[in-house]
Structures are given as C-alpha cells and as structure tokens.
Amino acid sequence: MSLALYRKYRPATFAELRGQEQVTVPLAQALRNGRVHHAYLFSGPRGCGKTSSARILARSLNCEQGPTPEPCGVCEPCIALGPTGPGSIDVIEIDAASHGGVDDARELRERAFFAPVTSRFRIYIIDEAHMVTREGFNALLKLVEEPPPHLKFVFATTEPEKVIGTIKSRTHHYPFRLLAPGTLRGLLEEILQQEGVRYEPSALPLVVRAAAGSARDALTVLDQLVAGADEGGISYSRAVALLGYTDASLLDEVVNAFAAGDRAAVFDAVDRVIEGGHDPRRFAADLLERFRDLLVLGAVPDADSKGLLDAPPDEIERMRDQATRMGPAELARAADLFHQGLTEMRGTTSPRLLLELICARTLLPGAATDESALLARLERLERHLVGGTGGGAPDDSSPPAAASPPAKPPTAKPAPPQPPPARQPAPSTSGATSGATSGSASGAGSKASAPPAASPPAQRTPPTGKPREAAAAGQVDVAAVQGAWPDILEAVKRRRRVAWMILVGDVQVVEVDDTSLTLAFARDGDMKGFTSSGSDQILQQALADVLGVQRRVQTVAGGAASGGSPGRSGNPSGPAEPTRTDPPQSGPPSTDDPAGDPGAASPPAGPPEVDPDNDADVDPGLTGMALIQQELGGQIIDEIDNS
Numbered sequence: 001m002s003l004a005l006y007r008k009y010r011p012a013t014f015a016e017l018r019g020q021e022q023v024t025v026p027l028a029q030a031l032r033n034g035r036v037h038h039a040y041l042f043s044g045p046r047g048c049g050k051t052s053s054a055r056i057l058a059r060s061l062n063c064e065q066g067p068t069p070e071p072c073g074v075c076e077p078c079i080a081l082g083p084t085g086p087g088s089i090d091v092i093e094i095d096a097a098s099h100g101g102v103d104d105a106r107e108l109r110e111r112a113f114f115a116p117v118t119s120r121f122r123i124y125i126i127d128e129a130h131m132v133t134r135e136g137f138n139a140l141l142k143l144v145e146e147p148p149p150h151l152k153f154v155f156a157t158t159e160p161e162k163v164i165g166t167i168k169s170r171t172h173h174y175p176f177r178l179l180a181p182g183t184l185r186g187l188l189e190e191i192l193q194q195e196g197v198r199y200e201p202s203a204l205p206l207v208v209r210a211a212a213g214s215a216r217d218a219l220t221v222l223d224q225l226v227a228g229a230d231e232g233g234i235s236y237s238r239a240v241a242l243l244g245y246t247d248a249s250l251l252d253e254v255v256n257a258f259a260a261g262d263r264a265a266v267f268d269a270v271d272r273v274i275e276g277g278h279d280p281r282r283f284a285a286d287l288l289e290r291f292r293d294l295l296v297l298g299a300v301p302d303a304d305s306k307g308l309l310d311a312p313p314d315e316i317e318r319m320r321d322q323a324t325r326m327g328p329a330e331l332a333r334a335a336d337l338f339h340q341g342l343t344e345m346r347g348t349t350s351p352r353l354l355l356e357l358i359c360a361r362t363l364l365p366g367a368a369t370d371e372s373a374l375l376a377r378l379e380r381l382e383r384h385l386v387g388g389t390g391g392g393a394p395d396d397s398s399p400p401a402a403a404s405p406p407a408k409p410p411t412a413k414p415a416p417p418q419p420p421p422a423r424q425p426a427p428s429t430s431g432a433t434s435g436a437t438s439g440s441a442s443g444a445g446s447k448a449s450a451p452p453a454a455s456p457p458a459q460r461t462p463p464t465g466k467p468r469e470a471a472a473a474g475q476v477d478v479a480a481v482q483g484a485w486p487d488i489l490e491a492v493k494r495r496r497r498v499a500w501m502i503l504v505g506d507v508q509v510v511e512v513d514d515t516s517l518t519l520a521f522a523r524d525g526d527m528k529g530f531t532s533s534g535s536d537q538i539l540q541q542a543l544a545d546v547l548g549v550q551r552r553v554q555t556v557a558g559g560a561a562s563g564g565s566p567g568r569s570g571n572p573s574g575p576a577e578p579t580r581t582d583p584p585q586s587g588p589p590s591t592d593d594p595a596g597d598p599g600a601a602s603p604p605a606g607p608p609e610v611d612p613d614n615d616a617d618v619d620p621g622l623t624g625m626a627l628i629q630q631e632l633g634g635q636i637i638d639e640i641d642n643s
C-alpha cells in the first residue's frame with residue numbers, strides 16, 4: 001500500500017537531488033551543451049544518490065524532448081523512468097555484486113550492439129561496479145572504449161579505487177558525498193510537510209544523526225517514525241527511545257555533574273543509564289558527542305546560527321552554560337578520555353565497569369600527571385579564582401575543593417624526599433601539601449613547586465623507554481661500544497643534537513650486557529636531562545644503527561670520575577646503587593622524583609647534597625639545557641637544525 005518514503009521522494013531531475021551540487025550542476029550543464037560522454041563513474045558512500053542520479057541521467061538522455069537536464073515528465077520514457085515508473089527496456093540495471101562475472105560481461109557485450117527498442121539510447125547502469133571481476137572488466141573494456149553510438153554506461157560504486165584503471169580512465173568520474181546535516185534536515189522537514197505529519201523539531205536532529213549523511217537512511221528512519229506516530233505526530237521521546245539515543249536531559253545531568261565535580265551525581269546518572277537498559281557504549285558515544293558540541297560552542301559562540309550545532313534553542317542555552325562551566329581544557333580532556341574509552345569498550349565483557357572507570361578518570365584530573373590533566377586543574381583554579389562571576393557560584397566553588405583531595409596523593413608523595421625542607425620549613429610545606437594551593441603560592445613558592453613541575457617529564461620516560469628485548473644476537477661488550485663510540489655519537493647527532501650535546505660531556509659507558517647498556521654520568525643534572533628528554537631512546541636507536549644491536553639504555557649518576565672520556569672504562573662499582581635509575585621504571589628513585597617510594601627515596605640523599613628546594617644546591621655544572629629541564633621542568637618539544 002504505502003510506498004516507502006525513500007522511493008516516493010526519489011528525485012526525478014538533477015535539480016531535485018539534494019546536496020550533490022558538485023555532481024548535478026556539471027552534469028546538467030553537459031546535457032544542456034549536448035556534450036554527453038559515453039561512460040560515467042559515480043562514486044561515493046551508500047545512500048547518497050548515485051543510483052538515483054544514474055536513473056535521472058538515463059531519463060534526461062531518453063526524454064523525447066531530450067537530451068535535456070529538465071526531462072518533460074510526460075513522455076513515455078520519462079514516465080517509465082520516473083521515480084515510481086516501471087522502468088524501461090532500454091535502461092538495464094545490473095547489480096555487479098551478483099552479476100559481475102565474465103559470463104555476465106560477455107552476455108552484456110553481445111546484447112550491447114542491438115539498437116535500443118523504444119528510446120534514443122541503450123543505457124547500462126552497473127551498480128556495485130567494484131564487484132565486477134577483473135575478467136569481467138576486461139571483457140567490457142573494448143566496449144567501453146569504443147561503444148556503438150546508441151550505448152551509454154554508468155558505473156556506480158562505493159569503492160572507486162577497486163574499479164580497474166583501464167575502465168576508470170575511459171569514464172568521467174563524479175564523486176558523491178555524504179549529505180551535510182543541514183541539507184538532510186531540510187529534506188526531512190519538507191517531506192514531513194508534504195506528508196502532513198506533525199513533529200517536534202527536537203526529534204529531527206536525532207534522525208539526522210542516525211542517518212550519518214545518507215539520505216536513504218534518513219528517510220528509512222523517518223518512515224519508521226512516521227509509521228509509529230500517533231495523532232500528536234513524531235515526538236522527541238519516541239524518537240529517542242526508538243533510535244536508542246540517550247535522552248538530552250540525562251546528558252545535561254551528567255555534564256552538569258562533571259562540571260560541578262559532583263561524583264555522586266555522575267555515578268548516579270550512570271546507574272540510571274544502565275538500569276534504564278541503555279547500552280553503556282551508546283551512552284559514552286552520546287556523551288562524547290555532547291563534549292564535542294560544548295567544545296564547538298565554547299569556541300564559536302554563534303555555532304547554532306552558523307549551523308555547526310543542530311539543537312533546539314533551549315538546549316543550546318543549557319549547553320552554553322555547560323560550556324562555560326567546564327572550560328575547553330577540561331572538555332578536551334573529557335572528550336579524549338571518552339574517545340579512548342570507547343575504543344577500549346569494544347569487546348569488553350563489562351562495559352559498565354569501563355564506563356564508570358572513564359567517568360572516574362574524567363572526574364579526577366588530579367590523579368593524573370599528563371599535561372591535559374594539569375591543564376584541566378589549572379583551568380579549574382582559574383575559574384575558581386575568577387570565582388562568583390560565572391553562573392552558579394556556590395556549586396562552582398565547592399566542587400573544586402571537593403575534588404582537590406584526590407589531587408593530593410600524587411603531590412603529597414614528594415613529602416618524603418623532602419626531609420631537607422625541614423631545615424627551612426617555611427615556604428616548602430605549604431607548596432607541597434596541596435596541588436590546589438601551589439598555584440596561588442606560585443611567585444614565592446616557585447622553588448617549592450619545582451619538584452612536582454619537574455616530575456612530569458621524568459615520568460614521561462616510561463612510554464619511550466619501554467624495554468625492548470635484545471633482538472640481535474650480536475655479542476657486544478664495553479670495548480666494542482667504546483670502539484664504535486665516535487660513530488655512535490655521530491648517529492646520535494644526526495637524530496637529535498641535544499642528545500649528542502649531553503653525550504659528548506662527562507659520560508662513560510660502564511657496562512654492556514645482553515639486554516642493556518649502562519652509562520655513568522658525572523653530573524646528576526646531565527643524567528636527568530638525558531633521560532627526561534628521551535635521549536636514551538635516541539642512543540638506543542643509534543646503537544641499533546651502528547652496531548645492529550638492541551640494548552636498553554640505563555643511566556647511573558654521581559660517583560664516576562670526572563674528565564673521563566667515554567672511551568675510558570669506569571669501574572661499575574663507583575656509580576653504584578643509590579642513584580641507579582632505570583628509565584623503563586620511570587627512574588623512580590632519583591632524588592626529587594615524587595613517585596619514588598618514600599622508603600627507598602630517603603637514602604638517595606646518597607649523592608648527598610641535592611636539595612631540590614635549595615638553589616644553592618643546584619649543580620653548578622649543569623648545562624643550559626639540563627638546567628632548564630631540571631630546575632624549570634622544561635621539555636624538548638622540537639629541535640631546529642641550524643647546521
């Protein structure tokens with residue numbers, strides 16, 4: 001009885017085809033100019049008008065008034081090839097998915113030479129053209145190259161790169177695109193109006209989203225919604241339920257809870273999502289989408305009028321408030337975490353658990369030490385300082401305080417390595433105990449905050465310093481490395497000049513075994529600069545370049561005699577235990593590393609006089625780079641080769 005919407009509203013002319021102007025305009029012009037090619041390739045995602053366009057082209061070519069971009073619509077070919085017409089004997093649609101073999105191609109070739117029965121042209125529309133076999137294409141090649149004058153080809157495919165080049169080069173290629181949300185929405189509104197179906201405007205963005213750029217999918221979804229609509233028309237709540245999206249009010253609630261740092265509310269909302277029978281992945285994806293919308297709204301205040309967001313005005317208003325309360329750094333971090341989490345959720349047996357973990361991570365920027373977390377914390381602080389001005393001052397101010405306890409653990413640990421501060425207690429204690437206050441104490445307390453600031457680079461080493469198993473069986477000892485040292489240095493220099501600068505200083509190769517190579521640094525600062533800049537990785541690669549061996553680079557500091565060239569074999573006992581750092585383990589026991597186990601960290605006072613809080617103790621021998629890295633927490637982002 002009732003025709004599916006996507007068939008009923010199939011475009012009949014190029015002018016009616018939505019959102020593919022890059023194709024329809026030149027094609028219509030070619031028809032107008034009478035410059036019609038004999039073979040076309042229509043490529044693009046499914047459901048965005050390729051086959052419809054092929055039929056329109058056939059209709060335009062065979063219309064009795066044609067060829068014309070505006071087929072008359074009343075002649076026999078026009079009716080036959082119209083959206084609801086029965087089709088024409090001279091327009092042959094072939095689904096290559098089932099008829100792509102060489103036999104089909106041969107049969108097609110034989111029939112191709114017969115003149116059209118009733119129309120001007122005989123037109124082959126070959127759908128899913130990438131499914132035509134190589135032999136099939138070869139059988140067609142001659143025909144496509146020199147077709148009889150009454151013959152036209154339209155190849156349609158989602159994967160143009162799989163259509164063999166010899167065919168492709170003989171066609172005019174028109175790429176179709178996914179439809180923009182605005183275009184889809186316009187199409188939906190028009191059809192609903194023509195159908196006389198009432199609808200809540202807030203339901204349309206859901207359909208647009210579900211369609212993901214495909215007009216056919218959009219109309220199929222709309223069909224279903226229209227079918228299920230009562231006299232009230234299409235309602236938001238039904239659309240949300242049918243399409244399985246998370247209700248916007250629930251998203252509002254979660255985002256507000258995140259903005260306020262209200263952990264109880266977040267987990268409560270998650271609980272209701274699960275109890276409501278929603279898929280945690282769907283929820284996470286919807287929340288990610290919301291974070292994206294908020295980021296856009298934060299950057300482009302009039303995003304809604306520009307068409308970057310599609311939501312009803314009251315929703316936009318709520319989102320605007322959320323965007324100011326969360327801030328770009330926190331939003332970006334939350335989006336990252338959810339994006340990452342969505343990948344992890346694929347195939348997990350307990351998506352709910354994972355969802356809760358992602359929420360927990362998002363709530364606690366203080367528990368992480370990466371830059372995004374620090375930025376998020378900084379942003380909270382700034383908002384906190386600006387205070388009151390933003391909407392909802394009370395819940396804006398209390399939550400950061402509530403969130404700060406979790407911020408403590410990472411920063412509170414440095415306390416043990418700081419027995420020295422006891423000697424000069426005043427500035428350091430305040431700075432070290434609370435991550436939240438360190439910012440305000442910045443000016444005078446810069447020394448106190450130095451260790452935490454310096455720690456991220458130190459902790460960044462583990463990913464880069466990931467232990468690599470000794471791949472090569474080559475036997476290498478200290479002497480061999482020393483012999484090849486100049487070449488190794490050259491290789492390092494080519495890769496990264498800073499690493500080379502450190503290595504040409506007071507550094508010795510003290511030990512080489514099957515898995516690792518140990519370097520002794522005369523100066524503590526050089527060692528830290530070396531590992532925190534990832535130079536150990538550079539050296540590791542250089543070793544592989546020059547000697548063809550994989551050795552994990554370890555560093556030891558202190559004791560080694562100064563003035564030694566790398567060629568001199570130091571005694572491994574000298575730079576012994578206390579400060580031995582193992583990059584893969586993030587070099588924990590180094591003196592001012594907050595992650596260090598307190599018990600083990602106190603002895604490191606071993607290389608004795610390093611007091612992170614006392615400028616007087618800064619190693620006078622620190623070079624510029626190491627000084628910046630150690631004292632200011634600087635980090636090499638990029639190098640410019642000026643040579």
Ligand SMILES: [Zn+2]
Nearest residue numbers: 063072075078
């Ligand atoms: Zn006509």
